[in-house]
Amino acid sequence: MENDEHKQAHQKAPSAEPPYKLLNLQVTKAKSWAAGIPAVKVSIQTLLKEKTLIRGGKALFKMNQFDGFDCPSCVWPDPDDERSPLGEYCENGAKALAEEATNKKITVEFFKENSVYDLSQLSDYVIGHFGRLSEPMYMPPNGTHYQPISWDEAFKKIAHHLNKLESPDEAAFYTSGRTSNEASFVYQLFAREFGTNNFPDCSNMCHETSGVALIPTIGIGKGTVKLRDFYDTDVIVIIGQNPGTNSPRMLSALEKGKGNGAKVIAINPLPEAGLMGFRDPQKVKGILGSGVQLADLYLPVKINGDMALLKAIEMLLIQFEKESPEKVLDKNFIANKTVGYQEFLKQFEGYNLDDLIQKSGVAADLVNKAAQMMSFKKRIIFCWGMGLTQQHNGVDIIKEIINLLLMKGSIGIPGGGACPVRGHSNVQGNRTMLINHTPTTEELDQLKKVFGFEPPRGHGLDVVKTIKAMQNGQVKVFFGMGGNFLSATPDTTYTAKGIRKLDLTVYVSTKLNRSHLIHGKEALILPTLSRSEIDMVNGERQFVSTENSMGVVEWSRGMLTPISQHLINETHIVCKLAKATLGNKSVVDWDRYINSYNAVRDDIEKCIPGFENYNERVKQKGGFYLPNAARDGDFKTRDFGNRASFTLTDIPENTLDADEYLMATTRTHDQFNTTIYGLDDRYRGIHNERRVIFMNKKDIEKAGIKSGDKVDLFNYDDGIERIAPLFIIVEYPIPEKNTVTYFPETNVLVSVNNVVKESNMPASKYVKIKIRKHTPDIFKKVDDIQSQSLRSE
Numbered sequence: 001m002e003n004d005e006h007k008q009a010h011q012k013a014p015s016a017e018p019p020y021k022l023l024n025l026q027v028t029k030a031k032s033w034a035a036g037i038p039a040v041k042v043s044i045q046t047l048l049k050e051k052t053l054i055r056g057g058k059a060l061f062k063m064n065q066f067d068g069f070d071c072p073s074c075v076w077p078d079p080d081d082e083r084s085p086l087g088e089y090c091e092n093g094a095k096a097l098a099e100e101a102t103n104k105k106i107t108v109e110f111f112k113e114n115s116v117y118d119l120s121q122l123s124d125y126v127i128g129h130f131g132r133l134s135e136p137m138y139m140p141p142n143g144t145h146y147q148p149i150s151w152d153e154a155f156k157k158i159a160h161h162l163n164k165l166e167s168p169d170e171a172a173f174y175t176s177g178r179t180s181n182e183a184s185f186v187y188q189l190f191a192r193e194f195g196t197n198n199f200p201d202c203s204n205m206c207h208e209t210s211g212v213a214l215i216p217t218i219g220i221g222k223g224t225v226k227l228r229d230f231y232d233t234d235v236i237v238i239i240g241q242n243p244g245t246n247s248p249r250m251l252s253a254l255e256k257g258k259g260n261g262a263k264v265i266a267i268n269p270l271p272e273a274g275l276m277g278f279r280d281p282q283k284v285k286g287i288l289g290s291g292v293q294l295a296d297l298y299l300p301v302k303i304n305g306d307m308a309l310l311k312a313i314e315m316l317l318i319q320f321e322k323e324s325p326e327k328v329l330d331k332n333f334i335a336n337k338t339v340g341y342q343e344f345l346k347q348f349e350g351y352n353l354d355d356l357i358q359k360s361g362v363a364a365d366l367v368n369k370a371a372q373m374m375s376f377k378k379r380i381i382f383c384w385g386m387g388l389t390q391q392h393n394g395v396d397i398i399k400e401i402i403n404l405l406l407m408k409g410s411i412g413i414p415g416g417g418a419c420p421v422r423g424h425s426n427v428q429g430n431r432t433m434l435i436n437h438t439p440t441t442e443e444l445d446q447l448k449k450v451f452g453f454e455p456p457r458g459h460g461l462d463v464v465k466t467i468k469a470m471q472n473g474q475v476k477v478f479f480g481m482g483g484n485f486l487s488a489t490p491d492t493t494y495t496a497k498g499i500r501k502l503d504l505t506v507y508v509s510t511k512l513n514r515s516h517l518i519h520g521k522e523a524l525i526l527p528t529l530s531r532s533e534i535d536m537v538n539g540e541r542q543f544v545s546t547e548n549s550m551g552v553v554e555w556s557r558g559m560l561t562p563i564s565q566h567l568i569n570e571t572h573i574v575c576k577l578a579k580a581t582l583g584n585k586s587v588v589d590w591d592r593y594i595n596s597y598n599a600v601r602d603d604i605e606k607c608i609p610g611f612e613n614y615n616e617r618v619k620q621k622g623g624f625y626l627p628n629a630a631r632d633g634d635f636k637t638r639d640f641g642n643r644a645s646f647t648l649t650d651i652p653e654n655t656l657d658a659d660e661y662l663m664a665t666t667r668t669h670d671q672f673n674t675t676i677y678g679l680d681d682r683y684r685g686i687h688n689e690r691r692v693i694f695m696n697k698k699d700i701e702k703a704g705i706k707s708g709d710k711v712d713l714f715n716y717d718d719g720i721e722r723i724a725p726l727f728i729i730v731e732y733p734i735p736e737k738n739t740v741t742y743f744p745e746t747n748v749l750v751s752v753n754n755v756v757k758e759s760n761m762p763a764s765k766y767v768k769i770k771i772r773k774h775t776p777d778i779f780k781k782v783d784d785i786q787s788q789s790l791r792s793e
Helices: 004-011 037-049 053-060 091-100 108-113 116-120 151-163 181-194 208-218 227-231 250-259 284-288 306-323 331-337 341-350 353-360 364-375 394-408 427-432 441-451 463-471 492-500 570-585 590-595 597-607 697-702 778-791
Strands: 137-139 171-175 235-239 263-267 277-279 297-299 380-384 417-420 477-481 504-509 522-527 544-547 552-556 660-666 692-695 710-715 722-731 738-742 767-773
Touching: 037 053, 037 091, 053 091, 137 151, 151 477, 151 504, 151 522, 151 570, 171 181, 171 463, 181 427, 181 441, 181 477, 181 544, 181 570, 181 597, 208 394, 208 417, 227 250, 235 364, 250 263, 250 277, 263 364, 277 284, 297 364, 306 341, 306 353, 306 364, 306 394, 331 394, 353 364, 380 394, 394 417, 427 544, 441 597, 463 492, 570 590, 590 597, 692 697, 697 722, 722 778
Parallel strands: 171 477, 235 263, 235 380, 263 297, 380 417, 477 504, 504 522, 660 738, 692 722
Antiparallel strands: 137 522, 544 552, 660 767, 692 738, 710 722, 710 767
């Protein structure tokens, strides 16, 4: 029986959101360029802050090198040729490494001294800077503190919960992009032999939209360009992406392309520094000079004005073709490589160019310039990020990009093609390794052929469906292979309520995050090796492999002494869990995988096309490219033979009430996904604060407020009031009726039902909000909503 003190502590529910507390906001002029000496300075300061200047500094020079390890941050590809001996990393890569190479670690004593409730009252920034997790921890039923547990007992507990489920589909297996190819493969193999395709993963929140759009139109769910295409092209269009923060090493490729004559068009509601200019800290001009201007043309599109803008450019190109026949559009390519062009062409009879331009929010002369820049050029690359994929019609927008490329014959050629710029380091590799809630029949048939068990055939749950299944009791066990599920997902209060209903939550992690604090009735934290640490098996130093954003598979071998002797690598965690759960019923030789990563790769080779001679080729300098028929101009679409398909899409109306605004969430420059490195966003001129909302000057004046005022934000999707309290207004050059905030602070406003059509991703870049002056009593209202959520369990 619980004593009163224990019961009282348990009744204080941990906070699902960062504390509603303002710091000391300082606003400076936004930057018009990225990188340079400040990036080098911040990288060094980060190493010092994590007390790892020598340990982390040594590792920096091995990161992204041929004989080193893959960056744990973004997925931008490494150069095919010689890599810089000064370092193949960016500022954010240095921050990511510093946090995993830190000398700080969390011990058993830390959890004895800090209850989950107390930890939840801290900010995400503070929670993430306690250091590395160093041994497995367990939260018992009705517990208030995590307590130590042995690895064997941890596996037994998970196996017990999994084996008592009425159906394997009552479990969900989440995957973060950090997970290696080898760990991802054994992870999906275990879950499928267990009996489920419930694989919610980070792709469901970032680029699921891209795959859903690309597969039916060009026959593959990946991009079609190589890195060297950026060096020798005519036009690079960057739309809905901020390379200066999200993939800074892309700036070097843009600089090289610019030096060879390419023009860059930047399309984004905010004028991001990384789209404007670049100062390469490895070059004299980047240190002493003004660097390189990147964007030749900037189009400040409205949130969700992208579709109207693309159609306006297409309409102009069609007009230019009439004026200069056979010189603007590639009629031969269209005739021989595509289907649906005449239907696509006919739609423009019903469009008015001025109306399209007005809906885009971009001035007519700028739209005309963009079309002119593309008119007589064929080598065109379109890059996009989550600014498109997280809009409610994101699938259609990306299909429209493909339409434009097909008109120009700009796909499947050197220097031209589609480039979805994915975020996390191996998110694309996870999907290649069959981490997919909708596997194909061919993939499952091959697993059956190689291993002899019958994999489940029905489609599983994605992220949004998993959240809903938690609520209605359909999912009872959640296993997270990395990540911070609560803070990455939408509708924070709703999601937290579902998580608390689970019988068991398990996270394989390197550092503490908020998802460890909002947990099921029982919870486990399993600490694992980082990518930069040495992984020894049977006395031999092991390597893993990853796939970058352009389909290159390379090896990755850590070189740092592990922070703790109690850490287990992800592959072994999965294999030992499989043995504990499946026992003698398993037809897979899990011990073979435990003893040899080569054995894992041998079986990947048998199951997945393109991995022939995997163990040999992955060790080659620069790795190897996976097959990509669309890159070679062969469009293996399921419904159209070897032809790419034009698509008919609609233009959304985007109507707003007089007091409504569209909000898009974004990250700061001091942030990677949900990991908060610091409290600044220096490129946008924001310092020491995250609870800000960027607004247009005219909107601020019309609302009777001013820059610096405190406001509360509301969303009323589904007839439910969602509140994000206490934000500061910051005037910014952004289209009228548009606003931008940081996540995860405003994830609470993103309804779980506000999703992208077809891909079912959270539409976090298209949220209707209302803005009201801050009132102190709002906190009680928020507490009441959260308390009601807890009571309704």
